[in-house]
Amino acid sequence: MNPFVLVQPRSHAQAAKVMAAGGSYRLPVLKAGGIDVLDHLKEGLLSPDAVVNVRRLGAEGPAVTRLADGSIRIEAGATLAQLASDPILLADATVVAQSAGSAATPAIRNIASAAGNLLQRPRCWYYRHAQFECLKKGGSMCFAVDGENAHHAIFGPGPCHIVHPSNLAPALMVLDGQVHLTGSKRDRIAAADLFHMPDKGILSEHNLEQGEVITHLTLRPRPTSGFHAVKAKQSFDWPSALACVSLRVEEGVIREASVCAGAVAPVPWMLPRVGAALKGAKATDDAAIAAAAELAAEGAKPMRDNGYKVALLVASVRRATLRALGRETPSFREIRP
């Protein structure tokens, strides 16, 4: 690790100025919770000359607020722990609270920020280790194609086969989330436009420009929304598949449905066919819900060792839908202390 300057901006706008191209620093990096930035520094994947610390910005106010137009605002620096226990989200954007609460570990959730969760880099083990000069690091091959790909993408043409690691991004997608910015001419970008597939640019996963800094997120409330993730390990594991579902239900019938998967593709993976199939189904029609969930598998092109993720995705979609409807999902027996 090389020495760097720690910059403590007083506002997101100030942070954006420091981060802007042509600023005082050659390779500044933005740090909120710092979970992912520190991982990069330790592995030698990043050698910043400045670390711009936005962790405490906005921390004096509430992490989540209800806006006059009915939408919900989440501060960029809100911690995952705050989101998981926030009463507004628990009541009206359940899928966000559930997805935040499912991520990582209690210790990480107490530090990791909402914006950092969106912009964290993939966990691909080839990307994360310096000795592999992979595509994402400017190299010439994706080692996962003929290598160890049990945790890689089942969707997308490549050439890089990462899965997007964010729990929160798919939740934002199904609630028409907006990502609010400072540092450029535009003041926001839709969550749906935040990420791109590897064939549209392989060195980064998002569409923010250098010098753009996320200030807050807004989203549409949706009490009937739900999240489900499948993890091999129940403590500290990355999901093998996850699904976020938001529904509008009237008189026991699903009128609108938006479904997005995570951990299965290089970007949060919208499943419009599942959403369309859920539309018009009765909330109690388990067969229709199961049939709609099966459509999540459409277009999946598993690699050699990750075919099992297709079944996990289907199960996640079905269970997230049931959770959105307030229904019970299969669970293990409890151990009571």
Next chain:
Amino acid sequence: MSNQANTDAATLPPLANRPLNIGSSMNDDASRLDALAKVTGAAKYGRDVHPANALYIAFVRCPFGAATLESCDVDAARAVPGVVEADVSKRQGNYHGATVGHVAADSPLSLRRGMAALACRWKRKGDVVTTIEQGIEAEPELPVDAKAMIEQAGDRTLDATYSTEVQTHSSLETHGACVDHKGDSAVVYVSTQGTSSARDGLDEALGLPASKFEVVCEYVGGGFGSKLNGAGKEGMLAARIAAKHKRSAYLFVNRAEEHLDTGNRPSSRTRVRVAFEADGTIKGGHIQTWGGVGPNRGGGGVNVPSGRYRLGQITTAHADISLNGGMPRAFRAPGHPQGAFAEELMLDEVAARCGLDPLALRLRLIKADAIREMAELGARLIGWDKRLVNGAQAGPIRRGMGMGVTSWGRFPSSVDAEVVVNRDGSVEARTGTQDIGTGQRTVVGIVTADAMGVPLEAVTVRIGRSTLPPGPGSGGSVTTVNSAPAFMEAGKAAATQVLELVAGRTGAPVNELTIAGGEVRRNGAKVMAWKDACALIPDTIIGKGRNTQKTVAADKTTGTSGGAQFVDLDVDVETGVVKVHRIVAVQACGRVVSRKLAESQVIGGVIQGLSYALFEHRLLDRQTGAMVNPNLEWYKIAGPKDMPLIEPVLWSKDKEAAGPRPLGEPPTIPTAGAIACAIYNAIGVPVRSLPITPDKVLAAMAGKGGAK
């Protein structure tokens, strides 16, 4: 068809209700003497010692399974300010983590810059061998006798192949040493399982006679067998560099290196071909095993058949397969968990083929009466009567039960014990053994206090220094077994010397005097306060105890330790995720020294076995041979939410078992096999490969014909 999941949530029975051995432990509830020091950070591990003006050292390592170092700029590294030494002597690496040189520098930062300045350019060699299957040229033919037996048995044969993956020790304190160089003497802080033996070779490396340096190892952050090699190559290099530069030196490896190059439990493959009768009696057959080891063969043994069951006429053969991966080392019951996994699942498969309850079959096949009784007790405690036949459930969550047995031999080892009584009444127990996390410090204190009749609080335990009387290395579950008799003797010797002084002063016969309740008593009545008695000591009293390999071997009060474990778990058949709900672990360990620590040892063994069964997997990249998960993120270890309710049951029915028996290793042997059997019970199809991850569960069920 029924679905019993989601019923009767487990709750932890209070300690007082948990069954214990007949009789009692020496101490039921003492916490570790160093518990507070450990949780507050006051306990200094070797890794925590940073002498002033120390050199920091790191190995240069091969980043792939097989590669040639094409170029490496040693001069550039030496030119980095602060770098005092850069040496790269080898050009070839045949596993990820293989050492080819080292850099030493004034500070961790200079070291890091020096390492970067080397700018090693490695060229990968062609094919690497990353799995046992790759290394097997042809499946072996059956020996003639086994072939005849199996042909004769017709349909009543089982031909199954079981496999396990490499498990790394993952010690929380990584391997390494710190040499505090003091000119004509040195203190060497080593993270080791053998303080007394760690001196070997250091004299030469340090250029100092053994009388001029001390090895200190007061605390060890785990070893599990991987720290039995004295000072290790880390300590030897640190010592050589310290000697050369006449400076202190520090070399502790990082987390990745700990996975790559400090040993592991080798992978295994076991092909079982056995013939059985309709009633499940196993006539015999042939078991071929393979061990997936490092570039040099050796260390890949698989302990199957274990000898715990009557399996008829079994012939065996074994071959080590060289992989482009780090070398194995002893790992908590080497060869056993992998062998027990194959053996237990094989028995469940035979039982299923015969339509038998696997417990009933085992009760017939278990050789040792004590283990059979433990199995009967464990079955009652887990509620085996609720077990359904394999695959008899519907619904997404299915419940399964399984079991396994264990045993461990007794290995005699020499121990010298000293118990010092000071004039103020304080007591010191001294031996050069170490506490690798087992609680040995506390065990020594409890045995000493028990032998003397003084409270545990009065005893200060000094261990972990090579200048203390030599104690055993912590391997083979020997430490308590061999230390306890020595401290019994030493404690009694010290107490007798105090009592002789009291006898001399009061005229009471020494054999009528006892120590209890802070007093010296005669026939239960106070003769003198302990403090006053100790004030009679002219200088200090030293009671000595010695255990030699001979005396332990002759001691009929101790012996082997058996055990039986039972698992109750849930499998989510839509996702393949397994959640273990309860594990009952009945474990013999002779006389219990410390109930809390003994239970802790059993619980720890079960946790390590569970983690091995479901998660742990050193994954070598098939293209480059590099380990893709040298971290604790993708090298998955069971965490808090993966824990079942673990109920340890300490068993000692044999009242003659006056001495402690081995306990470190046996509790980790049967867990993975029992879990595999329970998964088979839940889903109706065996998963013959560890770790049993969701993909394998789903694949096994799909192979069954898609039954849901």
